[in-house]
Amino acid sequence: MQKKVIIIGAGIAGLSAAFYSRRAGHEVTVYEQGNCPGGVSTSWIRSGFTFDGGIHWLVGSSPRLQPFHKRWLETGALQANNPVVYADPVFEFRSGDVTLRLWRDIDRLTQELIDFAPEDRKALLALRRHVKTVSIYLLDGQGINGWTKRIIGLPVFVPLFFRLQRISSRLYVERFKNPNVKEMLSSVLNLEQNALSLFGTLAGYYIGDNGFPTGGSRRLAKNMEKTVLQAGCKILYHSKVEKICIDGNHVKGVMVNGCMQPADYVIVAMDTCTALRELFDQPLQEKWxxxxxxxIDSEQCSLFSLGVKKNLSYLPSTLRIHLKEPVRMAGYEYTTLWVYHYSGQDGYAPEGCSSLTVLFQGDTYDYWKKAKDDGSYLTKKQEFVQEAQKLLTAYLPEIDGCVVATDLATPVTYERYCNCYRGGYMSIWHAKQSPFNVPIKSKSVQGLRFAGMRTLMSGGLPVSVQSGYKAAKSL
Ligand SMILES: Cc1cc2nc3c(=O)[nH]c(=O)nc-3n(C[C@H](O)[C@H](O)[C@H](O)COP(=O)(O)OP(=O)(O)OC[C@H]3O[C@@H](n4cnc5c(N)ncnc54)[C@H](O)[C@@H]3O)c2cc1C
Structure with missing residues (x-):
């Protein structure tokens, strides 16, 4: 029977929940506080340059990684207008005179690193072995052969899984003796994530996944929005949900602009942590x-973007620049700059120009929040921009004198536009922590569902799209 479903948030989770709820025959309305789809996975235009503040790699971009790939196709996220690019090397690591490359092929990667740092041979061979083991369990079934491999591999995989889950990536990389190998592997992803996340990512590259859909975050979100609208859902922008209305142990609807909007089901597809803190009159009586x-500990970043009047397409699309000395900015010590450039991709920059983004990853929320509260936010942003530009120019001198636009999104920016807790955009799956975080279905309130990045550690786009699907299926 057709039910009335309200979804809070038009991020990736909300759009996915909307599409699948509608496909199940329900009447669907999405309320989004902002003015566009995609949530934190978005991009914006400044002085003719597009700055992408979301996707860098998409888990499930390849059909080899199911069920995520299926979700991206079904929700219209991946279409002919955003073919996936699989950069190889994934990134180039630079430290002084040293250049190392993160190849997708684990054999090539480890061989090059062994040639560079024979002292790490043993540890690198183990890394290769473990990436290959993990990759068997990422791959889609691959018929009888695939399942046989999985079953035979279980005695190796199970203890490996728990071993990697028990240590942080930071602790894992300590085993490498060569400082450059250590730093390069440290810059694959956030070091606070457990080592299983690191291996999952390397295995994803190895099996040919983790690509970048051209057009980036905005095109992917717009594709999903179009699919959702064509399916017959309503999306109402500039509509912030103020409260979830609950009567006894039944959800009744939501409050938007002071008006009660009735529903049989409410799917919370905004940051669950914020929702629990803000949208319930009475705290939800469930342990989790x-x-x-x-x-919750989250990944956060200050995203520094630059419009450069120069074609930089000769640079690798992703660079990890290890700094000679750590630099303290916004109260946080940075050792490596994550630099992305979008030259060669249409729509990112005017002819002959390049759009660059630099991810300053780390928890700087308190610094920016304090600045916001005491009125020094804009001045501090300007200082950060100047310092960041000077720093980047020291390592990429070719941009000197060519920067024509800059922009900075801080965790406070993400909080303001997307209402995410402390400006975080995915959770940190710490060592020894359970991967399960938020149940899809509330046990104490009938009709209440949850989707989004917090449902499963460590979050990110695949978790959002899959949890939207699961929330819709549970109606
Ligand atoms: C710089 C950056 C790089 C990233 N890189 C990657 C990557 O390479 N790969 C990857 O997998 N992930 C990446 N992520 C993480 C990924 O983008 C997010 O985890 C994912 O997009 C979260 O989607 P979501 O729908 O769960 O939540 P959100 O995107 O937070 O969506 C929630 C939506 O709800 C809306 N909302 C909030 N409160 C209300 C309210 N009260 N009423 C109405 N609407 C409300 C918000 O405005 C928002 O649109 C990155 C994120 C960032 C910021």
Whole structure:
């Protein structure tokens, strides 16, 4: 029977939940506080340059990684207008005179690193072995052969899984003796994530996944929005949900602009942590909710973007620049710059120009929030921009004198536009922590569902799209 479903948030999780709820025959309305789809996975235009503040690699971009790929196709996220690019090397690591490359092929990667640092041979061979083991379990079934491999591999995989889950990536990389190999592997992803996340990522590259859909975050989100609208859902922008209305143990609807909007089901597809803190009159009486409402460790970044009047397409599309000395900015010590450029991709920059982004990854929320509260936010942003530009120019002298536009999005920016807890955009899956975080279906309130990045560690786009699907299926 057709039910009335309200979805809070038109991020990737909300769009996915909308599409699948509609496909199940329900009447669907999405309320989004902002003015566009995509949530934190978005891009914006400044002085003719597009700055992408979301996707860098998409898990499930390849059909080899199911069920995520299926979700991206079904929701219209991946279409003919955004073919996936699989950059190889994934990134180039630079440290002084040293250049190392993160190849997708684990054999090539480890061989080059062994040639460079024979002292790490043993550890690198183990890394190769483990990436190959993990990759068997990422791959789609691959018929009888694939399943046989999985079953035979279980005695190796199970203990490996728990070993990697028990240590942080930071601790894992400590085993490498060569400082450059250590730094390069440290810059694959956030070091606070457990080592399983690191291996999952390397295995994803190895099996030919983790690509970048051309057009980036905005095109992918727009594709999903179009699919959702064509399916017959309503999306209402500039519509912030103020409260979830609950009567006894039944959800009744949501409050938007002071008006009650009735529904049989409400799917919370905004940051669950914020929702628990802001949208319930009475705290949700579930153990996980009491825990999550206290806060959660998240990945955060200050995204510094530059419009450069120069064609930089000769540079690798992703660089990890290891700094000679750590630099303290916004109260955080940075050792490596994550630099992305979009030359060669249409729509990112005017002819002959390049759009660059630099990810300053780290928890700087308190610094920016304090600045916001005491009125020094804009001045501090300007200082950060100047310092960041000077720093980047020291390592990429070719941009000197060519920068015509700059922009900075801080965790406070992400919080303001997307209402995400402390400006975080995915959770940190710490060592020894359970991967499960938020149940899709509330046990205490009938009709209440949850989707989005917090549902499964460590979050990110695949978790959002898959949890939207699961929330819709549970109606
Ligand atoms: C710089 C950066 C790089 C990233 N790189 C990657 C990557 O390479 N790969 C990857 O997998 N992930 C990446 N991520 C993470 C990924 O983008 C997010 O985890 C994912 O997009 C989260 O989607 P979501 O729908 O769960 O939540 P959100 O994107 O937070 O969507 C929630 C939506 O709800 C809306 N909302 C909030 N409160 C309300 C309210 N009260 N009423 C109405 N609407 C509301 C918000 O405005 C937002 O649109 C990156 C994120 C960033 C910022």
């Amino acid at each position: 909710a009491r825990k999550l409402s206290k806060g």
